Amino acid sequence: MLDLKFIRQFPDLVKQGARKKRIACDVDLILKLDEEARARGTELDRLRAEQNTLGGQVAKAPAAEKKALLERLAAIKTSHNALDAAQREQEAELHKLLLRVPNVPADAVPEGKDDSENVVIEHWGEPRKFEFAAKDHVALAEAQGWLDIERAARLSGSRNYLLKGDLSLLESAVMRFAMDLMVGRGFVPLSVPTLVRTEIMVGTGYFPGGEEQAYRCDERDDLCLVGTAEVPVTALHMDEILRLEELPIRYVAQSSCYRREAGAAGKDTRGLYRVHQFQKVEQVVIDVADAARSIEHHQAILKNSKDLLEALELPYRVVNVCGGDLGAPQIQKFDIETWMPSRNGYGETHSASRFHDYQARRLNLRYRDEQGKVRLCHTLNNTVAASARILIALLENHQNADGTLRLPKALSVYMGGRTQLGRAL
RNA sequence: GGAGUGGUGGCAGAGUGGCCGAAUGCGCUAGAUUGCUAAUCUGGUGUCUCCUGAAUUUGGGGACCGCGGGUUCGAAUCCCGCCCACUCCGCCA
Numbered sequence: 001m002l003d004l005k006f007i008r009q010f011p012d013l014v015k016q017g018a019r020k021k022r023i024a025c026d027v028d029l030i031l032k033l034d035e036e037a038r039a040r041g042t043e044l045d046r047l048r049a050e051q052n053t054l055g056g057q058v059a060k061a062p063a064a065e066k067k068a069l070l071e072r073l074a075a076i077k078t079s080h081n082a083l084d085a086a087q088r089e090q091e092a093e094l095h096k097l098l099l100r101v102p103n104v105p106a107d108a109v110p111e112g113k114d115d116s117e118n119v120v121i122e123h124w125g126e127p128r129k130f131e132f133a134a135k136d137h138v139a140l141a142e143a144q145g146w147l148d149i150e151r152a153a154r155l156s157g158s159r160n161y162l163l164k165g166d167l168s169l170l171e172s173a174v175m176r177f178a179m180d181l182m183v184g185r186g187f188v189p190l191s192v193p194t195l196v197r198t199e200i201m202v203g204t205g206y207f208p209g210g211e212e213q214a215y216r217c218d219e220r221d222d223l224c225l226v227g228t229a230e231v232p233v234t235a236l237h238m239d240e241i242l243r244l245e246e247l248p249i250r251y252v253a254q255s256s257c258y259r260r261e262a263g264a265a266g267k268d269t270r271g272l273y274r275v276h277q278f279q280k281v282e283q284v285v286i287d288v289a290d291a292a293r294s295i296e297h298h299q300a301i302l303k304n305s306k307d308l309l310e311a312l313e314l315p316y317r318v319v320n321v322c323g324g325d326l327g328a329p330q331i332q333k334f335d336i337e338t339w340m341p342s343r344n345g346y347g348e349t350h351s352a353s354r355f356h357d358y359q360a361r362r363l364n365l366r367y368r369d370e371q372g373k374v375r376l377c378h379t380l381n382n383t384v385a386a387s388a389r390i391l392i393a394l395l396e397n398h399q400n401a402d403g404t405l406r407l408p409k410a411l412s413v414y415m416g417g418r419t420q421l422g423r424a425l
Numbered sequence: 426g427g428a429g430u431g432g433u434g435g436c437a438g439a440g441u442g443g444c445c446g447a448a449u450g451c452g453c454u455a456g457a458u459u460g461c462u463a464a465u466c467u468g469g470u471g472u473c474u475c476c477u478g479a480a481u482u483u484g485g486g487g488a489c490c491g492c493g494g495g496u497u498c499g500a501a502u503c504c505c506g507c508c509c510a511c512u513c514c515g516c517c518a
Contacts, residue, residue: 038475041474041475041487042475042486044475044487046476046486046487048486048487049485049487051499052487052499054498055443056443056499058443058499059499060443066498069498071498073499074498197508241435241471241472366472373481374471374473
């Protein structure tokens, strides 16, 4: 959410930002409603002030005057109530609109309509040339008895899967490696709820807009399954005023993630690329409202993930996500795409977002600065490792000609010192 | 799931219809005192918002005592719903 004062002050910036993101947003309507609401609010305050003054006199007023006083108060109340009802309605409408105003993208965000116009800014590693017929992750994993998509579908429908044997262990190994890497860098490990209230989905910016993407409990419980640990972790300190000494807060959390993938029918149907449930280690940074520092954090959390991929010996590239592919909440986003031989291309495995105070305003997440002034925090997050997709990359990039899987040294430790998984096929 | 108790400022804790944005204590902070520390004394010490002003530090209003409604001229205080915590019983990985 943007500050109404900011929108008032720089309406054109907001409009341009929305245009760059290809998100419809009626700034003028918002400004009109805001102006009306403020005018009415002033009048309401005035009425209330009068009511307060007169009300205080009622008890001590002589009986003769009391009646007149009460009549006057009744009149005030009537006009106040009418005005108040209108005000509430309009404020609700304004708030609804406000929740959908997209954050203004950074200048460094490239112009572009969709992901095809994201700008590659960095490469690491060389995609491997196979001197044998390389298998895709499904063929390889099934041949090794590591994957059962058919039975999983019986349990849970399409886009579900079941890991077995060493691949199941490998998933845990990657997650644990990711956690250890981050803890080694000072991030505080967290185990968090993956079921959150709707309010939390709104606070982190997923709702309104992302409802179709989230699993929601029925009306008995106002709870949603999160699509990422970013949600509970970023919201952890909502409604708090943090002390300057506690900042920056750096958290890392592993969680199950759930996505409905509505609207993705027919897209990435084979294998583990687009699935309803996966494990993910996520990093979140909460700090002071300082644009330069936010940029530093953004680079730092990006670096963490690049380091992880390098330790896993997986070629990747970094893209600067263009306006049209950016979500409403983000100021800027860098995606890391990891080489996946079966796609003969790079597939998104990480997403590093910078929000400024967009989430913090919705969450009422604040801190007290040096001057003692209360201000909204800045928040950022990035994937450290997302299980299903990182497994695709590991399986496909590190397969041997005989169908076994080479383990990078970083993971070997987590797999009992083994350097290779599977049997020769 | 059933029964009960309770949710007040950074914390502890008063307040059961107007004198309460809220006593008191602790903490924090500025100053005084002190050779230093401690102790003591004095002042200050919530958030949001509107109007006004050159000004986030002018002046004046409004709102907030878990959240949302209601009763009343007037609600922290009474009523209803919800959320949360705790205790007992039941069930359970």
